[in-house]
Amino acid sequence: MSELSWQEAVEHIAQAASLDELKEWRARWVGRHGTITERMKELKALPPEERRARGYELNQAREAILEALAAREATLKDLGEAANLEAERWDLTLPGRQPEVGLLHPLTRVRRRIEDVLLRLGFSLAYGPQVETEWYNFEALNIPPNHPAREMQDSFFVDIPGMVLRTHTSPVQIRAMEQHQGRLPVKIIAPGLTYRRDDDATHVPMFQQVEGLVVDRGISVADLMGTLTAMAQELLGPSTKTRFRSSYFPFTEPSLEMDVTCAVCQGRGCRVCKDTGWVEILGSGLVHPTVLRNGGYDPDQVSGFAFGMGVERIAMRLYGLDDLRLLYQNDLRFLLGFRHQGGLR
Numbered sequence: 001m002s003e004l005s006w007q008e009a010v011e012h013i014a015q016a017a018s019l020d021e022l023k024e025w026r027a028r029w030v031g032r033h034g035t036i037t038e039r040m041k042e043l044k045a046l047p048p049e050e051r052r053a054r055g056y057e058l059n060q061a062r063e064a065i066l067e068a069l070a071a072r073e074a075t076l077k078d079l080g081e082a083a084n085l086e087a088e089r090w091d092l093t094l095p096g097r098q099p100e101v102g103l104l105h106p107l108t109r110v111r112r113r114i115e116d117v118l119l120r121l122g123f124s125l126a127y128g129p130q131v132e133t134e135w136y137n138f139e140a141l142n143i144p145p146n147h148p149a150r151e152m153q154d155s156f157f158v159d160i161p162g163m164v165l166r167t168h169t170s171p172v173q174i175r176a177m178e179q180h181q182g183r184l185p186v187k188i189i190a191p192g193l194t195y196r197r198d199d200d201a202t203h204v205p206m207f208q209q210v211e212g213l214v215v216d217r218g219i220s221v222a223d224l225m226g227t228l229t230a231m232a233q234e235l236l237g238p239s240t241k242t243r244f245r246s247s248y249f250p251f252t253e254p255s256l257e258m259d260v261t262c263a264v265c266q267g268r269g270c271r272v273c274k275d276t277g278w279v280e281i282l283g284s285g286l287v288h289p290t291v292l293r294n295g296g297y298d299p300d301q302v303s304g305f306a307f308g309m310g311v312e313r314i315a316m317r318l319y320g321l322d323d324l325r326l327l328y329q330n331d332l333r334f335l336l337g338f339r340h341q342g343g344l345r
């Protein structure tokens with residue numbers, strides 16, 4: 001082992017290939033049982049004059065080896081760091097990783113779009129409960145006891161007597177009038193979920209409506225037509241035309257259904273509008289005097305108009321869907337199709 005001179009050891013150390021190898025050199029020469037250490041232990045046995053010279057020499061050797069070890073250690077560490085940096089080098093030319101970003105459900109987009117348009121037309125938002133009393137859902141809206149909506153087959157009655165899952169958002173008309181306590185104008189929209197015992201390609205048991213109500217002095221059918229036409233053009237594009245057909249709802253008199261020129265074919269005729277060029281999008285009318293009275297307003301002093309539309313129905317028309325259930329199946333292949341769709345069109 002000690003055939004090497006300490007000078008040779010210094011040379012080897014200067015070329016050691018690894019920190020592990022350095023550790024060995026350290027142990028072998030200056031460790032507890034290293035060559036130099038052992039020699040130093042032997043000094044005691046020497047006569048004083050020899051001891052001095054030998055001690056001096058051993059100290060020099062020890063210093064030289066420690067120095068060589070420290071120098072090589074520093075170099076090896078530097079080399080290691082450089083290699084690490086090289087291995088971890090970032091390739092700034094690689095394309096970025098695109099995070100998965102969610103998107104709003106098409107129905108949420110349509111509902112928000114409708115809300116945006118109506119808020120800009122001066123309406124405020126109003127809400128009511130989804131589990132509603134028969135009074136608000138039916139009676140207060142002048143819906144007679146023999147009306148089909150009041151049959152068990154058509155509505156979801158709950159275990160609490162006199163309560164029903166609201167079949168439309170119209171009960172919010174009464175609640176909003178009550179909250180206004182006779183103040184004018186009342187100008188609200190009420191978006192929300194509604195429930196009916198329906199389930200087929202064009203009906204689901206839970207669906208969304210947006211209700212609208214305006215009550216003020218001197219409100220006429222002209223206000224209704226002007227407002228709803230403005231809304232339709234904001235929603236579907238400025239070239240949209242509207243037409244009103246007379247209809248029947250217990251809570252309005254007269255009652256009108258509004259058709260718009262088909263957004264899919266611009267009125268030319270297509271599958272969505274069944275080649276008529278028109279699609280029905282809402283029910284409306286002048287608020288029935290009984291309904292005004294039930295909301296705490298005097299029909300001799302004020303009048304109003306109301307409207308209600310189905311959000312799913314509008315989404316179907318806008319997107320040309322013939323099966324409403326697609327909107328509720330949460331099939332990503334379908335939903336991701338709306339990824340690049342900005343608004344409604």
Ligand code: DAH
Nearest residue numbers: 168170283284285306307308
């Ligand atoms: N509530 C009606 C329905 O669910 C829709 C409706 C029609 C609402 C006429 C109205 C209205 O406010 O004036 O079928």
